[in-house]
Amino acid sequence: MTVRSYQELVDSATAGLKQKRGIMHDTYGLDRAKGWDYDVKHAQPNFVIWGDEEQPLLYAETLEVGTFLPAHSTWKWGWCNPSIPSEQQEKLAVLRELAEITGQELFRLDQPFVISREDASGLLAMAVQHLDAQGGYAAKIVNMDGQSLDAHIAYTAVAGPG
Template sequence: MDDRSKHDHSGWEAVVLAARERARSRQALMVERFGLSGDVAYDWSIDDARITWSREGKVFLTGRLTVIGSVSVAQQTWLWSWANESLPQAALGDIERVRRFGEENGFPVLPWPGFTSHLELVAEARMVAASVLDAEGLWVEPTDDVQLHFTIHDLVLAAGGE
């Protein structure tokens, strides 16, 4: 979609509002249900698209990650994972569904490979992606150079987990 003038603004606002409510309730449920606060450590891998949480060195929860996009801190730009050739295929999950959803519904921010990373627009894009992908939660991993944004899926308590 190259024509950036086509945009269903009122439709986008409605989708964002629904996605925001869904993301908030799902995120809160995930944190509460699995005890993801306090002395919890986590480890993640893009190569195998997995995340694990542990307490006192014992893994109690695992899940699948989908990289949805990244923010370049220096350039202040967002890049959708489907447009990032450096990511392993496993980390992309069903991200193409988000791009297609944007094309089919007149929401050009979803099929554009990237955009200037205005805080609110990144938040909206993340929440809509989480909704389209039916994610259990959202995760962000900041570094000095980049913020990686993930959705979390398929959470499973480890044997002996809480």
């Protein structure tokens, strides 16, 4: 795959993710969103978006595709991240197939690698498309070491309250 065709694939996946976000926004009234909670380690659904008076607007089951560490501009795949539960790692392992599809070895790298924030967003979009997920989000969190990072999560199942 040429660099141009790879970029076209990323652009197409990014447009698809933007469309999915728009549908979720309209379906669940996310214009009323006031915040969210995310817990990778515990039972699904593990992502909640809430509105006024902390009333849930959306519940999502997620997979943490990867993490972007802004301080070092590095990406680490969720399928090889020991802080991600093993059952999620197993589900995420299919993302390595993107190396064959795109010819890009970065989909097989099991160590953090340097990448821009924009390219990290492209990896999330491609993962959402490959996983046939309902959407995705880059959640800004602080890890147990006190480092700020972006947890790039794919919504595998989404539901409203009740």
